[in-house]
Amino acid sequence: MQTINSTAGWTAAARELENAREDRFLADPLTLCTEAERRQWHDVVVSVLGYSPPVVSVRARLGDEVVRAAAADGIRQVVSLAAGLESRVFRLDLPTDLLYMEVDLPALLEARSERLARAGQSLRPTCRRAEVSADLSKDWNGPLEDAGFDPRARTMWVVEGLLPYLEANVCRTLLRTVRDLSAPGSRLWCDHIHPDVLTAEHYAPVLERLEELGVLWASSWPDPVAQLKAGGWEAGAWTVKDLAYPRPGNPPAAWMPPVPARADTSDSGYHWLISARTD
Numbered sequence: 001m002q003t004i005n006s007t008a009g010w011t012a013a014a015r016e017l018e019n020a021r022e023d024r025f026l027a028d029p030l031t032l033c034t035e036a037e038r039r040q041w042h043d044v045v046v047s048v049l050g051y052s053p054p055v056v057s058v059r060a061r062l063g064d065e066v067v068r069a070a071a072a073d074g075i076r077q078v079v080s081l082a083a084g085l086e087s088r089v090f091r092l093d094l095p096t097d098l099l100y101m102e103v104d105l106p107a108l109l110e111a112r113s114e115r116l117a118r119a120g121q122s123l124r125p126t127c128r129r130a131e132v133s134a135d136l137s138k139d140w141n142g143p144l145e146d147a148g149f150d151p152r153a154r155t156m157w158v159v160e161g162l163l164p165y166l167e168a169n170v171c172r173t174l175l176r177t178v179r180d181l182s183a184p185g186s187r188l189w190c191d192h193i194h195p196d197v198l199t200a201e202h203y204a205p206v207l208e209r210l211e212e213l214g215v216l217w218a219s220s221w222p223d224p225v226a227q228l229k230a231g232g233w234e235a236g237a238w239t240v241k242d243l244a245y246p247r248p249g250n251p252p253a254a255w256m257p258p259v260p261a262r263a264d265t266s267d268s269g270y271h272w273l274i275s276a277r278t279d
Helices: 002-019 035-049 055-072 106-118 141-146 168-180 197-198 201-212 224-230 240-244
Strands: 076-083 099-104 126-132 156-161 185-192 234-237 271-279
Touching: 002 055, 035 201, 055 076, 055 156, 055 240, 055 271, 099 168, 106 126, 106 240, 126 141, 156 168, 156 224, 168 240, 185 197, 197 201, 197 224, 224 234, 224 271, 234 240
Parallel strands: 076 099, 076 156, 099 126, 156 185
Antiparallel strands: 185 271, 234 271
């Protein structure tokens, strides 16, 4: 899971860049990234592609909206797996009786707490919040239940920026555990890469730099809807291109705000954004 530690700061830097825009799609004033992470994101990705991939901010904004929609529908527990430096629990005005659980490695949760303290703000979420120290490659459902998780209640699962870094068998095991813990009517928000990105000529320099840093994509999904259906989920999947230019055969979900056309860049067809639910 060391890779996830590395990328948490990079995605925070990407969110910060989006927040600084006057026409921002994502409002996230609490990204918690460091100057070193900003430089590395620029050197590894932005300087190579010529832009910061919009998928990071689109994923985060839609993640905000799917959590809001779940809360509006009466779901009262949210579980964010590999929560990283995401500050959603502090940014969203969630119901006071909702429990928001953030699961990650102990070292990353500790670093996140230190950065929150250095931010110098009195950060109090409107909902209940629990940090869950756990390694997702091992047993994590025990610590989750110790933190107050109720498998009998509907859950909103948030799994952002994690699945591509897991081997296919580890990815399946993780999602099987999520499904086993999900009461009927639970929801899942996640993302994965399309295999075409691994052979895209213009993306090769980025992949080379990532490999030099030991950051590797370990799996991909050509068809996330079929993949999740086999695991007991009813899913919809979109690329950023699909959302920037909607097609009649695959319209955005009702809760999704319009994605700006500027998000359609040369890599916008390579990353799946996935919304699913159990029966």
